Amino acid sequence: MTDHDPRPTPETMAMPIASGNRLSRRRFLRGMAAVGAGGGAAALLAACSSDSGASSAPTAAAATASTQPASPSASAEPTPAPTPESELYVYNYADYIGDDAIPSFEAKYGIKVTYDFFDTYETMTAKISSGNSGYDITFATGVDVPGFLARNLVQPLDHSLIPNLVNLGPEWQDPGYDPGNAHSVPYMWWTTGFGYDTERISEELTSWAALWDERWKGKMAMLDDYRETFAVALIRLGYSVNTIDDAQLDEALALLQAQQPLLRKYTADDIGDLASGDVWLSHAWGADVSQVATELPSATYVIPDEGGIRGSDAMVLLSGAKHPIAANLFINHMLDPQVSADNTNYIYYMGPNEAAKAFIDPEILADPTLNPDKAAIDKLQELLDLGPDLQKYQERWTKLRAGA
């Protein structure tokens, strides 16, 4: 297809991508990451105002500014060593972990890990809602942790088994969604902006307005995720992405309804759609676009001038877990600096692990799309837990999707 397109590729626009083809598989359907009971970002400050984008300005900047001294880089072991169960059941997105993380855990403790994937976040929440899913550990969006806790879906962690908690950056030690990490441990964090193929679209795009541009009609996609997609409209309108004001949400709905005829699809697979060339410009997660770039080097990621979204995933221990000791040890293993760095080097998502920085590929650390600087992070808002008012988004999302 590119053979037929005479337009030049502006080299200056190609973002640096993390090196190599270590990532042989794409994280399929990663796009659904934050769908469901309220996709979105971690509240890093307990005091974050839920209604002001400005005041929810992230402290994750510290994660990138890395002014904090790293904690001990050697992996700490729980003492005295408890006797873990012989099995562990982990439920995660596909391709959301390094390739040696599980084998090294199995070898270390002699625990057999059954590692299953969910295709969408909704599938996972539906399955664990029964309270008897058979899994010990799953990966929840940070802001969903309070909801899971309220429904008794998760149980407290045993911090005596997770000494590696000290490796977390200071801003992750006490996240707003889970004070003191009592019920969850942050795993990876992300940003949401848009990605596009610079070979197809030769001008430099810096604004969300691009996703309403008639010139790319039929070649654009928004994420099939109502919080993220409404956030884009709200950001364009200058409102908080956590607004519960009906008039503002109606305006956002109208803006999205105007956009719908221009879209090719609401995507659950931003990676696949961009990489295949079906979509030239897509609302996307930053690390996903970096994965696209391993196949399609002309793909680039933008955190728009108006700002974007950032969020995190956290590991939780499910209430029905039959292997709690092994689960706590697994979480501890994931916080091992080397393991955590291996994960980031493999999936391109940045973790909250300060001690891991020393082992992360310098190219990833230097990549502003994967590891945005403070100025970029300050433009980002977090999606907060809205409680019952989430319904306002869900109802409008149904209307939007039913509109054609």
Place this chain on the structure above:
Amino acid sequence: MTRGRTRDATLLMPGIAWLVVFFAVPLAIIFVVSLGARDQFGGVVLDDLSLRNYARALEPDFVPTVANSLRYAVLTTVFSIAIAYPIAYWISRYGGRRKTLLLVLVMLPFWTSWVVRTYAWMTILRDNGVVNGILEGAGLIDQPITLLNTDLAVVLGMTYGFLPFAILPLYVSIDRLDPALVAAARDLYASGRAAFWHVTLPLTMPGVIAAALLTFIPAIGDFVTPDILGGAQTTTIAKVIQTLFLSSKDWPFGSALGFLLIVATIAGTVATLRILRREVIG
């Protein structure tokens, strides 16, 4: 027929039990849930039963998706029968010793997951896909045609998926037709075409109706194909129901829409059968 009615009824017990356990009971559950309300986390609350969700369901918001569903189901049914009839006819008349093999081949796609087969259509239809590659290679087009994420892709995917459901009842119906009747028509100077229109087709109409129902009903409830092969403008009512259950976490409202869809489908099926039976079978 001369045996006692009691014994006949006993034979029906497994079927009735099946119908009750897997249809009547779930339908009743859906109905009860549809009268409830959702709680903060998307659970179902049943302490204040009302018809509010049915009022919401009848809002004009859902007209476009219902229209989409009907359009896809009708087109899928028409295309399926148009394609399936000649295939069934050929297997029945000219299949000879290989009839069984040919019928097994019709069923063969079921050995692969429906979702996987639908994903395969993505590979075929996408901008850099097989179809566009061939057309570009042949010099017929210089820009890819958008095939995936369109109405065409949805109807194509559904027709592909439901075709075996059309072929099998048509085959049974055609195979049962006594060739002597067609021969008699020809003896009476009917052209081949006239014999088909006046003898073969009317006598195989029960098969056509069965094929139409077996295609239309799953097509109207399909959300997988529109989801995978469709795009931003191809939402069906079944997809909306799925969204209500999974994303929007509004089970009561989703149940109300689902209940209406099931009732409408049953009513439509019964009405169609009545009309056709009167007209076709006399």
